[in-house]
Amino acid sequence: xxxxxxGVRDGIVTSRYPRRPDGFGxxxxxxxxxxxxxxxxxxxxxxxxxxxxxxxxxxxGDAVRLDRGRCVLCGRCVVLAPGTLRxxxxxxxxxxxxxxxxxxxxxxxxxxxxxxxxxxARRVRGLRRSVHVRHVDAGxxxxxxxxxxxxxxxxxxxQRLGVFFTASPKHADVLLVTGAGSAGMARxxxxxxxxxxxxxxxxxxxxxxxxxxxxxERYAARGGLAQLVPVDVFVPGSPPxxxxxxxxxxxxxxxLGSRPHDGAEDRAGRSRT
Amino acid sequence: xxxxxxxxxxxGSEAATAPPGATAAATFPSTLRRVRDGARFCGLxxxxxxxxxxxxxxxxxxxxxxxxxxxxxxxxxRRYSSLAHEIPASGWYERxxxxxxxLEPVGHPRPDPLVFPVRPGAHAPLGPGGxxxxxxxxxxxPLAPHVHxxxxxxxxxxxxxxxxxEAVEYLVETSGEDIPHLRTRIFYKHRGVxxxxxxxxxDDGVLLAERVEGVASVAHALAFSTxxxxxxxxxxxxxxELVRVVHAELERVANHLDTMxxxxxxxxxxxxxxxxxxxxxxxxxxxxxxxxxRFGRGVVVPGGIGQPLRLxxxxxxxxxxxxxxxxxxxxxxxxxxxxxxxxxxxxxxLSRDDAxxxxxxxxxxxxxxxxxxxxxxxxxxxxxxxxxxxxxHRTGGDALARQLVRIEEIAGAFHLVRQAADMLDxxxxxxxxxxxxxxxxxxxxxxxxxxQGEVLSVVEADGGRLAHVTQxxxxxxxxxxxxxxxxxxxxxxxxxxxxxxGLSIAGAAC
Numbered sequence: 001x002x003x004x005x006x007g008v009r010d011g012i013v014t015s016r017y018p019r020r021p022d023g024f025g026x027x028x029x030x031x032x033x034x035x036x037x038x039x040x041x042x043x044x045x046x047x048x049x050x051x052x053x054x055x056x057x058x059x060x061g062d063a064v065r066l067d068r069g070r071c072v073l074c075g076r077c078v079v080l081a082p083g084t085l086r087x088x089x090x091x092x093x094x095x096x097x098x099x100x101x102x103x104x105x106x107x108x109x110x111x112x113x114x115x116x117x118x119x120x121a122r123r124v125r126g127l128r129r130s131v132h133v134r135h136v137d138a139g140x141x142x143x144x145x146x147x148x149x150x151x152x153x154x155x156x157x158x159q160r161l162g163v164f165f166t167a168s169p170k171h172a173d174v175l176l177v178t179g180a181g182s183a184g185m186a187r188x189x190x191x192x193x194x195x196x197x198x199x200x201x202x203x204x205x206x207x208x209x210x211x212x213x214x215x216x217e218r219y220a221a222r223g224g225l226a227q228l229v230p231v232d233v234f235v236p237g238s239p240p241x242x243x244x245x246x247x248x249x250x251x252x253x254x255x256l257g258s259r260p261h262d263g264a265e266d267r268a269g270r271s272r273t
Numbered sequence: 274x275x276x277x278x279x280x281x282x283x284x285g286s287e288a289a290t291a292p293p294g295a296t297a298a299a300t301f302p303s304t305l306r307r308v309r310d311g312a313r314f315c316g317l318x319x320x321x322x323x324x325x326x327x328x329x330x331x332x333x334x335x336x337x338x339x340x341x342x343x344x345x346x347x348x349x350x351r352r353y354s355s356l357a358h359e360i361p362a363s364g365w366y367e368r369x370x371x372x373x374x375x376l377e378p379v380g381h382p383r384p385d386p387l388v389f390p391v392r393p394g395a396h397a398p399l400g401p402g403g404x405x406x407x408x409x410x411x412x413x414x415p416l417a418p419h420v421h422x423x424x425x426x427x428x429x430x431x432x433x434x435x436x437x438x439e440a441v442e443y444l445v446e447t448s449g450e451d452i453p454h455l456r457t458r459i460f461y462k463h464r465g466v467x468x469x470x471x472x473x474x475x476d477d478g479v480l481l482a483e484r485v486e487g488v489a490s491v492a493h494a495l496a497f498s499t500x501x502x503x504x505x506x507x508x509x510x511x512x513x514e515l516v517r518v519v520h521a522e523l524e525r526v527a528n529h530l531d532t533m534x535x536x537x538x539x540x541x542x543x544x545x546x547x548x549x550x551x552x553x554x555x556x557x558x559x560x561x562x563x564x565x566x567r568f569g570r571g572v573v574v575p576g577g578i579g580q581p582l583r584l585x586x587x588x589x590x591x592x593x594x595x596x597x598x599x600x601x602x603x604x605x606x607x608x609x610x611x612x613x614x615x616x617x618x619x620x621x622x623l624s625r626d627d628a629x630x631x632x633x634x635x636x637x638x639x640x641x642x643x644x645x646x647x648x649x650x651x652x653x654x655x656x657x658x659x660x661x662x663x664x665x666h667r668t669g670g671d672a673l674a675r676q677l678v679r680i681e682e683i684a685g686a687f688h689l690v691r692q693a694a695d696m697l698d699x700x701x702x703x704x705x706x707x708x709x710x711x712x713x714x715x716x717x718x719x720x721x722x723x724x725q726g727e728v729l730s731v732v733e734a735d736g737g738r739l740a741h742v743t744q745x746x747x748x749x750x751x752x753x754x755x756x757x758x759x760x761x762x763x764x765x766x767x768x769x770x771x772x773x774x775g776l777s778i779a780g781a782a783c
Contacts, residue, residue: 003542003544003545003606003610004544006544006548006603006606007544007547007548010551013551024558024561027558027561027562027565028561028562028565028566028567029565029566053476053477053480072480073566073570073571074480074570074571075565075571075579075580087565135436135437136433136440137432137438137439137440137462138440139440139461139462139463139464140439140462140487140779141484141485141486141487141779142439142486142487142488142777142778142779142780143487143488143490143568144487145437145438145439146487146488146531146557147567148437149437150550150553150554150557152437152550153547153550153551153553153554154547154550154551155551155554165436165437167435167436168435169433179440179462180464182440182461182462182463182464183389183408183409183410183411183463184389184411184432184440184460184461184462184463185432185440185461185462186410187413188432188433188440188461189433192433208484213484214469214477214480214481214484215464215465215466215469215481215484216469217406217408218405218406218464218465218466218468218469219398219403219404219405219406219407219408219409219465219468220389220398220409220411220463220464220465221464221465222408238484238570239487239567239568241567
């Protein structure tokens with residue numbers, strides 16, 4: 001069979017997300033959900049805090065908070081404190097600013113996040129119909145590139161949403177950056193950012209880009225991208241799924257709303273139980 | 274000498290001490306003798322001794338074991354004699370050790386910086402006086418040209434490149450269209466991962482090992498865990514070993530499909546690109562259904578596995594059968610498309626001699642006559658119980674040969690998954706999926722055959738805490754041979770040669 005008939009044989013394989021939920025949503029671990037009121041004893045919670053490899057969980061005796069910018073989704077805490085922390089499939093976890101990655105939000109966080117979001121929305125007002133994305137790797141582990149590249153496969157097919165990858169930063173609206181902020185990429189990344197025309201948006205992809213993840217801050221890693229470029233939207237995950245990255249891009253340019261703090265009720269995943 | 278066999282057998286230990294200024298033959302006598310006798314050079318590693326000084330570990334693979342030669346470097350001594358003339362494969366290791374530990378390989382033909390160019394006057398981050406947690410900036414001074422002559426100029430390509438790629442810079446020296454010389458600069462992605470392991474528990478260490486080379490997370494976790502299990506003399510439950518095989522082989526299928534996706538993209542085969550990238554996506558989704566992670570993360574842990582398969586063995590088999598059938602059919606169609614195959618044939622030839630000189634591993638090696646596959650040469654874990662045949666090595670050495678090796682390996686990987694699932698079905702659930710690992714001390718080397726080739730994990734631990742870990746990816750080892758595949762090609766071939774090597778820059782630069 002030649003290629004063209006082969007191409008149409010499978011019919012449409014493209015996801016309807018974000019208009020309709022995607023059937024694959026329930027199958028992967030998207031984020032850790034934190035109950036507003038802890039459902040475990042203080043000992044179990046202290047164990048969960050200690051077990052976290054990146055120090056993402058805090059417990060002040062009253063409330064448990066999780067920094068998704070540090071969480072590498074290892075799943076230890078959900079076993080130790082199942083009444084408070086739960087592995088959920090939802091991937092709509094993109095956040096406007098670093099503080100918005102901490103769940104549940106603290107006092108004043110909501111207002112700050114809403115303001116950051118409104119500021120960004122004003123900036124990107126003109127972009128909604130078509131968005132050009134330039135990807136830059138600033139010290140990733142390589143898995144994020146696979147997930148970004150997956151956006152062009154027929155399942156995600158981002159062109160249908162008006163999202164295009166572009167070779168030149170001078171044509172780009174969105175800078176999609178992966179990695180822990182390697183020292184060697186500090187200058188090339190900054191140069192790429194500088195030549196982009198206004199308005200420009202920076203989306204940081206993955207937990208490494210938020211905090212350095214398991215690598216953290218070293219002589220050659222800057223503990224995330226914040227020191228290198230001004231980041232507007234963070235997509236947590238280690239690595240985030242293609243849906244998570246897509247959600248981050250769409251949220252950043254105002255095509256889609258983002259729940260700033262909890263992506264548990266998920267258009268693309270199952271409805272919450 | 275210290276030999277580490279598949280069962281963790283440790284031979285006698287003998288350390289050569291060489292005065293500074295000695296020859297390589299006096300410094301690494303056993304390594305040189307063994308490589309001359311046909312052993313494969315696997316790597317050169319450095320460890321810092323708490324009492325001062327350092328130790329070099331030269332590792333070769335011979336007769337189903339790894340043989341380690343230990344060479345102490347006295348406190349205050351900053352030099353040792355380079356092996357790179359006799360064993361070109363050690364050249365990149367020596368440059369890496371120079372960058373990170375500050376030890377000079379005397380007699381190295383070209384000791385340019387590689388993973389992290391340290392500024393003049395600054396301390397190497399892992400050497401004496403180095404502070405691995407204090408921010409450093411790499412020295413960005415351009416490298417001196419290799420090729421001289423009229424009209425020769427250098428084109429830097431990267432680290433920000435057109436398309437979704439990892440950050441790397443290719444420095445192409447050319448007088449027009451041909452590529453007499455190409456240099457790869459990987460330091461842009463260096464993160465200092467090696468310095469991060471010290472002080473971690475083995476359980477945290479495996480999470481970091483997964484992130485050394487994210488597309489080969491399972492293989493890195495396997496190599497690391499095997500080393501820790503060897504130190505703790507832990508017997509991993511057989512069922513857990515089989516689950517590891519399922520994840521490791523699906524990782525191989527995904528990676529091999531990824532190289533094919535890149536080939537079709539470079540060739541401008543739009544429909545083939547859509548079809549093959551859809552297959553890769555199917556594999557990634559199957560992996561997520563098995564464990565929640567599209568990269569098999571959190572599965573392999575020291576002692577066994579962190580979670581059993583989320584599908585029953587029969588369901589795994591039911592998912593694999595149609596997947597393999599469709600992949601087979603489309604790959605056959607692709608390899609019957611002349612406009613695609615013509616781009617690969619004769620492109621990026623890595624000669625048998627060069628493959629041997631650089632001791633190339635994995636599918637790239639197998640396409641150029643270097644056949645070692647550690648799943649059979651030093652069987653580990655579940656592989657010792659399953660039937661697996663090394664893909665017949667080919668000698669074409671071009672991008673087409675590499676592609677053909679990978680196609681056969683995809684079939685082999687599916688076959689291993691089926692065998693493992695059948696055996697899991699017969700055995701039923703074990704009492705525990707994970708054996709207890711006691712606090713470990715000492716040094717051991719673990720290995721695994723990643724999709725890119727052999728991964729080594731050199732683990733040193735003390736009282737249950739990691740003291741030093743080097744995760745050596747196949748990508749690092751093979752990247753040294755990469756420039757050797759270019760001289761007969763022109764610019765438009767670069768994308769194909771790069772895709773056909775299937776290397777991960779993260780793993781090489783880590």
